[in-house]
Amino acid sequence: MSEDDRIELTYRLWSTGADDSFEEYINHLRSLLPRHRGLMERRVRPVEDGPAAPDALIVFSFPDVPSIDGFLRDPLRGDAEDLAVRAVSRSMITDGRHRSANPSEADIVTLRAPE
Numbered sequence: 640m641s642e643d644d645r646i647e648l649t650y651r652l653w654s655t656g657a658d659d660s661f662e663e664y665i666n667h668l669r670s671l672l673p674r675h676r677g678l679m680e681r682r683v684r685p686v687e688d689g690p691a692a693p694d695a696l697i698v699f700s701f702p703d704v705p706s707i708d709g710f711l712r713d714p715l716r717g718d719a720e721d722l723a724v725r726a727v728s729r730s731m732i733t734d735g736r737h738r739s740a741n742p743s744e745a746d747i748v749t750l751r752a753p754e
């Protein structure tokens with residue numbers, strides 16, 4: 640499998656304002672990635688500013704759909720629910736897409752509808 644075959648998963652997170660807990664939650668998600676052969680590809684603060692903009696946009700990548708499912712259903716992810724309640728007021732997982740050398744050729748794979 641080449642790096643271009645990985646599937647990207649985008650997380651948008653809105654903070655409750657508890658910055659330490661927010662960073663701890665993101666670090667917790669990141670710590671689970673090796674269990675599912677996942678990578679944190681990039682983390683960006685959205686350019687758009689305002690109440691509707693997420694506080695963090697994070698792109699993870701995985702080698703296949705079963706790895707994504709394993710990450711999303713990981714019991715250790717669920718164990719951080721108390722932390723998530725303190726740290727995150729809203730989250731949205733938008734989609735997964737196969738990386739491609741030519742972005743116009745990217746396949747879109749819907750994994751879960753936005754909340």
